[in-house]
Amino acid sequence: MSVYIGMSVLNALILIGSMKLSRRHPRLTMLLSYAYVCALYMFSLHITMLHPDRPSVTTIVLLLAIPFFLIDRPIYTVALIAAVVAVLCLLSSRVKDAEIAAIDCWNAISFGAVGIAAEVFQMRTHFRMLAQNRKIKYLSETDTLTGAKNRNRYEYRLAHYPRHCCENLACVYIDVNGLHELNNAKGHKAGDEMLLTVAKQLIERFDAEHVYRIGGDEFVCFRADAPESETLRDMEEIAEALNRQGYFISTGIAAAENEGLDIGALVIEAEKRMYAAKRGFYQSAGRDRRRR
Numbered sequence: 614m615s616v617y618i619g620m621s622v623l624n625a626l627i628l629i630g631s632m633k634l635s636r637r638h639p640r641l642t643m644l645l646s647y648a649y650v651c652a653l654y655m656f657s658l659h660i661t662m663l664h665p666d667r668p669s670v671t672t673i674v675l676l677l678a679i680p681f682f683l684i685d686r687p688i689y690t691v692a693l694i695a696a697v698v699a700v701l702c703l704l705s706s707r708v709k710d711a712e713i714a715a716i717d718c719w720n721a722i723s724f725g726a727v728g729i730a731a732e733v734f735q736m737r738t739h740f741r742m743l744a745q746n747r748k749i750k751y752l753s754e755t756d757t758l759t760g761a762k763n764r765n766r767y768e769y770r771l772a773h774y775p776r777h778c779c780e781n782l783a784c785v786y787i788d789v790n791g792l793h794e795l796n797n798a799k800g801h802k803a804g805d806e807m808l809l810t811v812a813k814q815l816i817e818r819f820d821a822e823h824v825y826r827i828g829g830d831e832f833v834c835f836r837a838d839a840p841e842s843e844t845l846r847d848m849e850e851i852a853e854a855l856n857r858q859g860y861f862i863s864t865g866i867a868a869a870e871n872e873g874l875d876i877g878a879l880v881i882e883a884e885k886r887m888y889a890a891k892r893g894f895y896q897s898a899g900r901d902r903r904r905r
Contacts, residue, residue, distance in 0.1 A: 647689070650679055654697050658704060661717075665709040669717045672701050676724045680732035687736045691729050698725040756826040758805060759812035767825040767833060775874045778837035782876075783844045783868040786883035787815070788891055789830040790861040807860050814854055818847045833880070841868040863891035 653675055661669035676697065680690055698721045705717035754766040762770075774782055789811050796804040808830070815824045815834055823835040836844055848864050855862060865887030869879050 646682075647693070650682065650693065653679075654693075658697075658701060661701070662704055662708050666713065668713060668720065669701055669705065672697065673720050673724050676721065676728045677731070680728045680735060687732045690732045694725050694728050694732075698722060756812075759808055759826050760821070761812045761816065761824045761826040761832065762822065763825065764827045767827050771876055771880070774835055774837070774876055775871065778871050778874075780838045781841075781868055781870050782874060782879065783836045783839065783841055783866060784879045784883040785819075785834040785836070785844060785848060786865040786867075786880070786887040787811070787832040787834070788863045788887055789832075790863055790891065790894055792830040810858060810860060811855060811862060814851045818851060833883075841866070844868070861894065863887050863894050865890060 654672065657669075657671040657675050660671050661667075676694060679694065701721045702714075702718045705714040705721075708714075709717065754762055756763040789808060792804050792807060795807060808826075811832065812824070812826065815832060819834045819836060825833045827833050844866055848866060852862055852864065865883040865885065867879050867883035867886060869875075
């Protein structure tokens with residue numbers, strides 16, 4: 614009776630501890646979960662050894678059930694099940710009659726293998742779901758053509774920028790000139806190649822998490838806590854590199870101090886400067902924008 618009471622108290626303490634720590638200390642919670650499972654196995658082995666004339670039903674049931682209780686790296690659960698199978702076979706061969714011990718060994722090995730298979734299958738399904746969720750998240754946030762973040766991600770992240778910069782924030786608004794004409798003249802494959810080239814240049818200079826393709830030929834980039842001169846220099850170098858490949862962009866750059874930062878106004882100002890640069894580009898090139 615004392616064993617039953619002691620195990621009940623121990624299990625209750627482990628469960629209460631895991632419930633209290635589940636949010637703040639997930640690793641400790643997992644350790645407590647394994648402690649709970651080990652206590653169950655020890656209790657089951659003790660019970661089965663009290664009846665040398667009967668097969669070890671309790672332990673066999675736990676060998677099947679435990680894999681569905683633990684969601685963790687399968688190697689841990691597999692090692693635990695293998696250890697319990699070995700201990701059960703050893704104890705049965707020493708404590709029980711040869712006929713009962715043989716039954717215990719066969720049952721332990723067979724059902725232990727099923728438990729291991731269940732754990733591996735469960736974790737494989739779990740990892741597939743995680744991979745699928747990550748892929749869905751990636752596709753929902755990323756422009757699949759250029760690798761830049763898409764407009765969905767842009768609109769979600771926009772309000773976060775004032776809270777994630779300490780000194781200042783720069784917004785760069787970019788328009789790829791001549792995309793429509795290039796598509797008409799050489800096909801959409803040539804236009805896609807131009808967008809890819811522009812996006813690659815932007816991602817190389819800016820953090821990839823802060824480069825967004827928000828329209829067919831429009832990109833927006835953000836840079837926090839850096840001198841505006843650095844952003845101006847980078848964009849000049851990007852424009853020169855693109856010009857050498859026959860591609861042209863119009864850029865508008867606006868920067869503001871963090872204190873009292875209005876992110877919407879910052880983007881609008883960068884967009885206005887981009888359109889001014891775009892008008893200058895077409896006027897200097899002797900082109901009429903309305904033909905686009």
